[in-house]
Amino acid sequence: MGTTLLLGAGFGGLAAANELKQLVGTQRIVVVDGGEGFRIGATNTWLMLGATGPEVATHSWAGLAAKGIEFVHARIESIDPDIRSVETDAGKLQGDQLVIALGADLNLRAMPGLAEAAHHFYSGGGAADLRDALAAFEGGRVVIVIPRTPYKCPAAPYEAALLLTEFLSKPGRKRPSTVSIHTVEGQPMPTGGTEVGKAVRDLLEGAEIGFFPQMKLERADATTRTLHFEGGEKVGYDLLIAVPPHEPHACVRHAGLLGPSGWVAVDSRTLETPGFENVFAVGDVNGVSLPGRYKPDVPLSMPKAGVMAEAEGRVVAGIIASRLGHGEAATFDGRGSCYLETGGGRALRAEGSFYEMPAPVMRPGVASEAELADKRRWVHETFARLL
Ligand SMILES: Cc1cc2nc3c(=O)[nH]c(=O)nc-3n(C[C@H](O)[C@H](O)[C@H](O)COP(=O)(O)OP(=O)(O)OC[C@H]3O[C@@H](n4cnc5c(N)ncnc54)[C@H](O)[C@@H]3O)c2cc1C
Numbered sequence: 218m219g220t221t222l223l224l225g226a227g228f229g230g231l232a233a234a235n236e237l238k239q240l241v242g243t244q245r246i247v248v249v250d251g252g253e254g255f256r257i258g259a260t261n262t263w264l265m266l267g268a269t270g271p272e273v274a275t276h277s278w279a280g281l282a283a284k285g286i287e288f289v290h291a292r293i294e295s296i297d298p299d300i301r302s303v304e305t306d307a308g309k310l311q312g313d314q315l316v317i318a319l320g321a322d323l324n325l326r327a328m329p330g331l332a333e334a335a336h337h338f339y340s341g342g343g344a345a346d347l348r349d350a351l352a353a354f355e356g357g358r359v360v361i362v363i364p365r366t367p368y369k370c371p372a373a374p375y376e377a378a379l380l381l382t383e384f385l386s387k388p389g390r391k392r393p394s395t396v397s398i399h400t401v402e403g404q405p406m407p408t409g410g411t412e413v414g415k416a417v418r419d420l421l422e423g424a425e426i427g428f429f430p431q432m433k434l435e436r437a438d439a440t441t442r443t444l445h446f447e448g449g450e451k452v453g454y455d456l457l458i459a460v461p462p463h464e465p466h467a468c469v470r471h472a473g474l475l476g477p478s479g480w481v482a483v484d485s486r487t488l489e490t491p492g493f494e495n496v497f498a499v500g501d502v503n504g505v506s507l508p509g510r511y512k513p514d515v516p517l518s519m520p521k522a523g524v525m526a527e528a529e530g531r532v533v534a535g536i537i538a539s540r541l542g543h544g545e546a547a548t549f550d551g552r553g554s555c556y557l558e559t560g561g562g563r564a565l566r567a568e569g570s571f572y573e574m575p576a577p578v579m580r581p582g583v584a585s586e587a588e589l590a591d592k593r594r595w596v597h598e599t600f601a602r603l604l
Pocket residue numbers: 224225226227228229230249250251252253254257258259260261262291292293294318319320321338339340369370373466468499500501502521522523524525526555556
């Protein structure tokens with residue numbers, strides 16, 4: 218019997234663990250995570266707007282033991298891909314296969330002044346703080362700034378703008394509010410292509426949300442409540458919400474696995490790291506380059522999303538199982554979908570096929586109440602499926 222060591226118990230790590238246990242019941246599977254439990258980021262906008270209940274809560278990993286999956290609650294300090302081992306604050310762990318699924322670190326300090334100036338909804342804690350700030354907000358200019366790509370769920374800031382516009386238009390505040398988005402991107406959800414970009418821009422326009430693309434943030438000033446952009450442009454705000462700059466966690470940055478994208482380099486079909494046999498990286502932590510769309514020589518990157526992390530985790534489990542003599546392995550097909558809530562109790566779903574040539578294909582669906590119900594169902598089923 219061998220040991221598969223899975224780093225991170227989020228979408229990717231949990232999917233790989235569950236799938237591998239199904240495929241090879243005798244394999245010892247050890248999952249390591251230093252966090253507080255499993256949350257679904259797709260519910261952060263609900264939490265930001267005051268929702269309570271199990272769907273926005275952090276869920277315990279305690280149920281994994283009953284499935285025969287070992288869970289180690291420990292902080293990973295370093296990773297040695299040569300010998301597939303990690304140092305943690307609870308000691309050293311080693312595996313015959315190593316799956317890195319540690320997600321992305323959020324670093325507001327990567328941009329001068331942003332940590333002091335901005336709220337965010339990219340973690341449970343951030344969304345809860347923003348909920349409190351919104352409760353005290355008297356109205357005024359709400360600015361959402363996207364200073365850097367890539368970031369998790371390319372739809373999320375646009376969804377937040379639409380939901381906040383609706384939320385702030387309800388009576389009871391001293392002043393009316395405006396919402397605007399200032400982004401370094403050329404269009405919303407650029408990997409999705411012009412059709413998706415136009416659909417989102419139309420939604421923003423319909424809700425009178427200002428959209429300002431290609432704006433490179435240089436610094437934020439909390440004292441004067443001003444954002445300073447490259448070229449000298451200044452934007453004032455009353456409430457600032459930022460998409461925090463994302464980067465790999467320190468233990469990943471120092472493991473010698475990063476590619477030119479700044480994320481862990483992997484084979485796009487097998488998710489294996491080049492040069493390290495049986496070391497895989499799935500989900501937000503990896504950087505999968507996609508063919509260029511706007512400029513053929515400038516690659517796009519695979520969107521960071523839970524559905525992608527989960528699909529990648531299952532593919533890696535299949536590859537490990539097949540190397541252990543259990544069945545044929547499929548490779549990752551680069552397909553996935555994401556929801557974008559539009560307000561009015563509706564959501565739309567965009568379906569993507571990111572390995573299409575000559576460029577990724579993504580199609581936006583139509584916003585409906587049924588799609589929002591579908592998202593809610595997906596959230597509940599995800600907890601049941603992975604924990
Ligand atoms: C606002 C928002 C909306 C979103 N909406 C959607 C959506 O609609 N659909 C969708 O598919 N995705 C959505 N996402 C994205 C999705 O949440 C992420 O892409 C997904 O969680 C990535 O899965 P992962 O397994 O790669 O990483 P994660 O789920 O982040 O898991 C990583 C795990 O590693 C652990 N870890 C990290 N560092 C260490 C360390 N040093 N030691 C020990 N443990 C460590 C963490 O505690 C964590 O549990 C959204 C995200 C946000 C923020």
